[in-house]
Amino acid sequence: MKKIALLAAAILLHGCATDSALSGLNDQHKQQLQTITQSLPAEHQARYAARNPVETLAFFGIKPGDTVVEALPGDGWYSKILMPYLGENGRLIGVDYSLAMWPEFGGFATPEFIEKRKGWPAQWSGDAKSWGPAKAEAYTFANLPAELTGKADAVLFIRALHNLARFDAKGNYLKQALAETHRxxxxxxxxxxxxxxxxEDKPDAWADGSRGYLKESAIIKAMTDAGFEFVGSSDINKNPKDQPQADDNVWRLLPSLSGTEAQKNQNRMIGESNRVTLLFKKK
Structure with missing residues (x-):
């Protein structure tokens, strides 16, 4: 891992631009984002202090009319901002794990669960149409259509890489996702x-994705190995209070708050996880 850390340090030193230099948004677009986020329900807005959606999307340079691929959109938290923001000339494409990856989770991933998961693309794209005027569609990383080759302006992996990395050795799931992203x-x-x-100073075993965490250096290496150029990083979503120890996983924190009542009370004081925010581009 020394080589990875040195590579990351060199890239950060020579390739990192400031937040303001990276943002491709003008004041009008930033105001649109502000207006949309402020119009969403209170329970949605309750996460803004930790997730910083306006600043994050501005840092990534997402603009109205863009074609955006959102990996693992979940319940649509970011999608509900993107659908109205991208507008009627925009396109939002939700992408789920390949169906072959779900059995790797064990436990909840029963055959019945996986069979139901086959219906996710239709369900998500149907729900998304009620969130805003952008065109909405959904696939998995195993069946993104050939028609999409060279069409996307941006691909977003928002808290979406850890399980792909966790199971990569079993099915090249991260490599597949990044290859499809590049395509x-x-x-x-x-x-x-x-x-x-x-x-970076913690053991690599703590950051293999199984606890929800990855190291920044490992992310940069995976992305550059997949053919992307590292553009820069931002401190937007960092939380120095989150200092996981030997037995800690990310789900001990908000919003999951697993553990005993005493642990929950302690972890509420930490807030949400420490997060890196990184920008890459296709060469």
């Missing part, structure tokens, strides 16, 4: 990453 992006298109981050 669908336009030349010069960007990849925006927000990821729960483990300190």
């Amino acid at each position: 669908v992006l336009k030349p010069g298109g960007v990849v925006g990453v927000v990821q729960h981050a483990m300190s």
Whole structure:
């Protein structure tokens, strides 16, 4: 891992631009984002202090009319901002794990769960149409259509890389996702990453994705190995209070708050996880 850390340090030293220099948004677009985020329900806005959606999307340079691929959109937290913001000329494409990856989780990932998961693309794209006027569609990393080659302006991995990395050795799931990301992006298109981050000085075993955390250096290496150029990083989503120890995983923190009542009370004081925010582009 020394080589990875040295590579990351060199890239950060020579390739990192400031937040203001990286943002491709004008004041009008930033105001649109502000207006949209302020119009969403209170329970949505309750996460803004930790997730910083306006600043994050501005850092990634997402603009109205863009074609954006959102990996693992979950319940649509970011999608509900992106659908109205991208507008009627925009396109939001949700992408789930390949179906072959779900059995790796064990436990909840029963055959019945996986069978139901087959219906996720239709369900998500149907729900997304009620969130805003952008065109909405959904796939998995295993069946992104050939038609999308070179069409996307941006691909977003927001807290979406850890399980792909965790199971990569079993099925090349991260490698597949990054190869598909490279394929669908336009030349010069960007990849925006927000990821729960483990300190570089902690053991690599703590940051293999199984606890929800990855190291920034490992993310940069995976992305550059996949053919992307590192553009820069931002401190937008960092939380220095999150200092995971030997037995800690990210789900001990808000919003999950696993553990005993005493642990929950302690972890409420930490807030949400420490996250790196990284920007890459297709060469």
